[in-house]
Amino acid sequence: MKIGFIGLGNMGSAMAANLLSAGHEVLAYNRSRDRVVALAERGATPVPTVAAACEGDVVFTMLADDTAVESVTFGDTGIVAALAPGAIHVSASTISVALSEKLTAAHAEAGQMFVSAPVFGRPEAAAAAKLFVVAAGPHDAVTSLQPAFEAIGQRTYVMSEEPKTANLVKLSGNFLIASVIESLGEAMALVSKAGVDRQTYLELLTSTLFAAPAYQTYGGLLARKQFEPAGFAAHLGLKDVRLVLAAGEQLEVPLPVASLIRDRFLTLLAGGGRDLDWSALGALADWEAGGPRPGSG
Structure with missing residues (x-):
């Protein structure tokens, strides 16, 4: 699976590394370039922009808060503008229910799919691929993402077809x-x-x-x-x-x-x-x- 990954903090770096270890192709983007360089040494492809991270079938975001997620999702160079129709945005961030609703509507209008998949577990669990994934979104999208979820976590709980439920x-x-x-x-x-x-x-x-x-x-x-x-x-x-x-x-x-x-x-x-x-x-x-x-x- 060709996966863009945006947000390489303590959690995101470990999750992206485990996707690589599972054989997925990872397009890595982060504001701080040192994190990208470290992941590139493990086989990731560094990309210079958010839009470039959206060239695959899936893009993950793992960011600190609503503001950070909105900044990479909306606007002329954001995820909604760059992601191909039918592609999936997976938000693993802990965000508000209100933003999850906004993201769901925006991606639907663009012909894309949105899945919320926040995780339980600290950085050491992320590094060991022992996270618990809480997923919600369209059934077909969630099903297609199972290989990615299995790469980062020990179990996935599918809560609903409404992404906001997971949040x-x-x-x-x-x-x-x-x-x-x-x-x-x-x-x-x-x-x-x-x-x-x-x-x-x-x-x-x-x-x-x-x-x-x-x-x-x-x-x-x-x-x-x-x-x-x-x-x-x-x-x-x-x-x-x-x-x-x-x-x-x-x-x-x-x-x-x-x-x-x-x-x-x-x-x-x-x-x-x-x-x-x-x-x-x-x-x-x-x-x-x-x-x-x-x-x-």
């Missing part, structure tokens, strides 16, 4: 992860101030009540206070919680815990934690109980 599911999952980080951080601050070893406490939790990847991964980061380098930056966590709240407002679903998490992220960013890993959210409770500010050592 809503992804946002709801990120909200749950943030909730776990906050509550786990509060519990860890409580017991550690009483003298309980953080790592021992985590081992108890993850061996009994909470033997789940979210508790294991983020509990480990909290226990070690390992917030740099960021696998997923705190300001992106805030972005996702805001998108969850926007979806809740549109659907008239109150999300009081999400409102609390948004304010906790704002506290973290106001204290200088913008570029820390979003697991630093859980360290706020320790800071407020007299411990060090997240990221200060």
